[in-house]
Amino acid sequence: MLSRERLRPPQESDFSSRLRSAAVAARVGLWLGICFVLAFITGLISHYAQLPHPPIPLPSSPSWGYRLTQTVHVVTGTAAVPLLLVKLWVVYPKLFQPIPRKFGALFVSGLERLSIGVLVSSAVLELTIGIMNVAQWYVWPFDFKKTHYALAFVVIGALIVHIAVKLPVIRTALGADIEGTDVDRPTAVRPGVLTRRGVVRISWVAAGLAVIAGSSAAGTAPVLNRIAVLSARSRKYGIPINRTAAQAGVVAQISRADNVCSVIHGSRTMTYSRDELLVLPQSTHTLPIACVEGWSRSGTWTGVPLRHLLDLVGAETGRQVMVQSVQRGTTESQTILPADFADDSRTLLALHLDGEPLSYDHGYPARLIAPDRPGALQTKWVSRIEVL
Ligand SMILES: Nc1nc2c(c(=O)[nH]1)N[C@H]1C(S)=C(S)[C@@H](COP(=O)(O)O)O[C@H]1N2
Ligand SMILES: [Mo]
Numbered sequence: 001m002l003s004r005e006r007l008r009p010p011q012e013s014d015f016s017s018r019l020r021s022a023a024v025a026a027r028v029g030l031w032l033g034i035c036f037v038l039a040f041i042t043g044l045i046s047h048y049a050q051l052p053h054p055p056i057p058l059p060s061s062p063s064w065g066y067r068l069t070q071t072v073h074v075v076t077g078t079a080a081v082p083l084l085l086v087k088l089w090v091v092y093p094k095l096f097q098p099i100p101r102k103f104g105a106l107f108v109s110g111l112e113r114l115s116i117g118v119l120v121s122s123a124v125l126e127l128t129i130g131i132m133n134v135a136q137w138y139v140w141p142f143d144f145k146k147t148h149y150a151l152a153f154v155v156i157g158a159l160i161v162h163i164a165v166k167l168p169v170i171r172t173a174l175g176a177d178i179e180g181t182d183v184d185r186p187t188a189v190r191p192g193v194l195t196r197r198g199v200v201r202i203s204w205v206a207a208g209l210a211v212i213a214g215s216s217a218a219g220t221a222p223v224l225n226r227i228a229v230l231s232a233r234s235r236k237y238g239i240p241i242n243r244t245a246a247q248a249g250v251v252a253q254i255s256r257a258d259n260v261c262s263v264i265h266g267s268r269t270m271t272y273s274r275d276e277l278l279v280l281p282q283s284t285h286t287l288p289i290a291c292v293e294g295w296s297r298s299g300t301w302t303g304v305p306l307r308h309l310l311d312l313v314g315a316e317t318g319r320q321v322m323v324q325s326v327q328r329g330t331t332e333s334q335t336i337l338p339a340d341f342a343d344d345s346r347t348l349l350a351l352h353l354d355g356e357p358l359s360y361d362h363g364y365p366a367r368l369i370a371p372d373r374p375g376a377l378q379t380k381w382v383s384r385i386e387v388l
Helices: 022-049 065-096 103-134 144-175 196-217 222-227 274-278 306-312 339-343
Strands: 261-265 268-272 283-290 296-305 321-325 334-337 348-353 367-369 382-387
Touching (some): 065 103, 274 348, 296 367, 306 339, 306 348
Antiparallel strands (some): 261 268, 321 382
């Protein structure tokens, strides 16, 4: 028979491991905080890069800028997963702290629990849907980008409140020796084999392993692709294909001999077949595709500089340009190029990739490729270019 004693809910004092200390929480929390802030900043950059009219105009150089910020985003987001798990393991006995009886104290403790609840649940959800996005596992009914963006503000807001509330403890814990006993629970006992330093090191190693998986998914280190767990696509192709021509339902149209691309400026329209584009001046540039889903890969693209096509319809520089695909009705089927991207000499209506004619899946007969832009804006199967 169970005694009454054993049926009661756990209390904070039941947790006796000294590994679960503010010393560990503050150190792991520091790295976790750095990861969240970096992921937040790079996430904002990615968000702005995808707006037709960003409040802060983004540059078209260096061509690998977006690739770098997006990689930092995926790497820090992935590293945060094991750090968050360790952090939660260290602090969760606090859940069982006695509930104050006095109204004032109850109110304060209730507020604190609420803010921690918001922080933990938003952070767990944010990381989960982020990782699922890298794995292309869209099982939710909501729009990923909007939700991930909105939730980021909740996480950062709750994080700021959390750090502000905990600042005195954080400062004491970080300032003192990690194995010191000043801020321990009274019931804490000395660690056995594993020391606090050990826990912190284990969380670094776990974060490192997660980063290896994350960065290989992001395609930053091709050597690591063999052990990439998150992105099967990266291993199969030179440049991964996000959506094939068949999936986009464009095969019939792009394979027709009379398929053309029009360039429009006011009342002037020039229309080209692929063969006509091939006899225009060509440029070759090595530019990456950096997908918001976490992978990126560089390719050598050859095609007609967009600026040349704009010159041929008499468009002056400094104009926004809309690029449309044969495909219709998805967010990726058209993009608005800000003027500095439209005028950049590396922005191409590409006809070749790595010396081969574009495959259907990479955007045949012609696709847009511009420096320093998110992959989703590198429109494939281009049929219409309009000066705005
Ligand atoms: N028309 C069209 N263009 C598109 C897409 C699409 O679905 N339709 N996907 C975009 C996305 S999300 C990425 S990452 C790149 C991938 O280009 P790739 O398939 O040549 O690697 O194409 C972009 N261009
Ligand atoms: Mo993408």
